[in-house]
Amino acid sequence: MLPRDRLPTHEVENQPDEPGDRDLWAEDPILRAAAGAAGAEAGLLSAHARALGTAQMAEAAREAERTGPELKTFDRGGRRLDEVRFPAGYHSLLRLGLGAGYAALPWRGAAGGHATHAAMVYLHSQVEPGTCCPMTMTYASVPALEADPGLAALWRPRLTAAAYDPAVAPVAEKTAATLGMAMTEKQGGSDVRANTTRAEPADGAYRLTGHKWFCSAPMSDGFLTLAQAPGGLTCFLVPRWLEEGRNAIHLMRLKDKLGNRANASAEIEYHGAVAHRLGDEGAGVRTIIEMVHHTRLDTAMAPAGLMRAALAEAMRWVSGRRAFQRRLVDQPLMRSVLADLALDLEGAAALAFRTARAFDDPAERPFARIAVALAKYLSNKRCPTVIAEAMEVLGGMGYVADTPLPMLYREAPLNGIWEGSGNVICLDILRTLSRDPDARAALERELAAPAGASRAYDAALAAYRDRWRDGPDEAAARAFAEETAHLLAAAILAPDTPDIADSYVRARLTHRPLTPGTVTGLSTDSLLARLAPPA
Incomplete structure (x- = not known):
């Protein structure tokens, strides 16, 4: 009797082995170098990357993405539920990420907290990017709460808890939120000043009435939202659950999206929902911009993770596949293509x-103000091209969902749209440089720093x-x-990898x-050596 993995019709050969458990830290010299230079916590990241890279987590990611969320609008008796249900794989990924401090680390005073968080975004984006959204929102919401010390005292300890608590309950009764x-x-x-949702003072808080076309992560314990108060556009925190029961937030439908399928995005309506003001009336954009600033960091980092995942899959394929009597990775044209793609990953990271x-x-x-916009714009423009080319490296297999390439390809445009599409970001860049002399000077210092190290760079800077x-x-x-x-x-790139900087x-x-x-x-050799896992 043939072994179970043997077929009676043919031998399975010239196919790479299954990846199995992977160490996403050890096999990625680009991550180790860039995260180290940024001051990230290497020991924590190494352990988290091993936990995230297991075959078990890969299966949880597959379940989360393929099954997706389900909207439960009513119970069987016709009472409103307005809940989103998720498969077990989704909860496993949030438990791992939030438990490791994805949302908490930057706000606990740890050195390199934002850099460590950013590395987690990079890692999770490789495994299941849809589950990053609720964790990113939670991370980014914390500084906006500084506008109200009372709300911060209630919410911040739960938002910065290294834990995951999916229970549907008032925030005061939860260990994490x-x-x-x-x-x-x-x-x-994007023109949020055109919003028409109304906020009316009532009983020491406000009541909101209106429709929101996009609500990110509608199963969250609360939402930051904008509404027109008597004094103008204002930022509010809307809890999903009150002591007396559900808040008047109706989930109308889940969005049927191209990608990001593990994550729920919804249209919602406020029907007199209780809301707490954050900041002054009329200061809504100024208050919520802190959240937007931090979510943009993640939208700048995520494409690097997506590109890394696609190129790692391409390298695994070309290293384990032969054509015309040679391994694909040894063929000059294939090496040229992969090295060129690796430059985009190097630049994005x-x-x-x-x-x-x-x-x-x-x-x-x-510098952070201008750099985050530049990184978000460029990396997200390069990401779809890199993933499409990586898909082509695998040929027909790259188009089949047995590999992660189709999921990565569907995800590739998202971060370029979220938190400001390309035109919005470019206009923000012009506005920042024209109105903020400190940002302009910081950028100029960074561009001038490698002067003299490379004639190619000096010539490019002079032409610019x-x-x-x-x-x-x-x-x-x-x-x-x-x-x-x-x-x-x-x-x-110039100080530590001058040959790669010159190639760039x-x-x-x-x-x-x-x-x-x-x-x-x-x-080419240097680029592919940093792209491939160690032998």
Whole structure:
């Protein structure tokens, strides 16, 4: 009798082995170097990466993504429930991430807290990116609570608990809590000042009435939201559950999204929902912008994780597959393509971790403001191309959901849309540089730092300064943002990996390719050595 893994019709050969348990820290020199330079906690990350990389967690991720959330609007007697139910895999991933401090570490005074958090975003994005959303929202909501010490005293200890408590109960009765966001409306989108949701003072709080077109993580214990109070657009914290029962928040439907399927996104309505004001009336944007600032860090980091996952899968394939009597990884054209793609991962990781380091240093807040926008814009524009090419490396297998490539490809556009689409981010970049001299000076210092280390970089910087001497107009905002972000990535790479920085300048600032693999003279061996797991 044949062994169970043997087929009577043919031998299974020329197929890479199943990945099994993986050490996502040990096999990723790019992560170790960038996270270390940013001041992240290596020991914690090493342990978390091993736990996250197990075959068991891969199966939990698959269940979370394939099964997805289910909206339960009513109970069997017709009473409103307005709950979202998730498969066990979803809860496993949140328990692992929140329990490790994904949302808590930056707010507990630990050195390198934001950098460690950012590394967790990078790691979780490789395994199941949809489950990052509720954890990211919870992380980012904490600084917004500083606008009200009373609310902060109740919510902050639970938002920063290294634990996961999915119970449906008032926040005071929970050991840990999550917080979501509901800002956008049909008529306004990014223009939140066009919101029409009403907030009326009542019984020492407010009552909200209106419809929100997008509510991120609707199963959260509360939401930061914007509504028109008597004094103008105002930020509110809306608890999902009150001491007397459910708050008047109706979940109308879950969004049927391209990707991010493990995570629930919903349309909701407030029917006189109890809400607590955060900050002054009329100061809504100024209050909630702290949350947006921190979620943007995660949208800048996530594409690096997605690219890493796609390229790791491509490297596993080419290292274990032969064609025309040679391993694919040994074929020159394949190496050129993979090295070119690796540059995008190198640049994205460099930008995101340097930005995270600035988040950890109050003195670098001006640099963080401009760097997070540049990183978010560039990395999310490169991400879909990198993943599509990695999919093509696997051929037909890359298009099949037995591999993670289809999931990664569906996820690739999301972070470029969330928390400001490309045009919004580019206009923010122009606005920051024109109105914030500290941010402008911080960026200039960073770009000037590698001067003299590389003739290619010096020439690119001189050309950049000449081209934009008078500053860009609005129509050129994308060209300016792209070139600035590429230069910043090269500047960050230069001190520790000068050969890769030179390749980056050649490929992204000189050659300007339309397709990967068309640049010659790259440091192919160095790039692939940092991309592949150790032998």
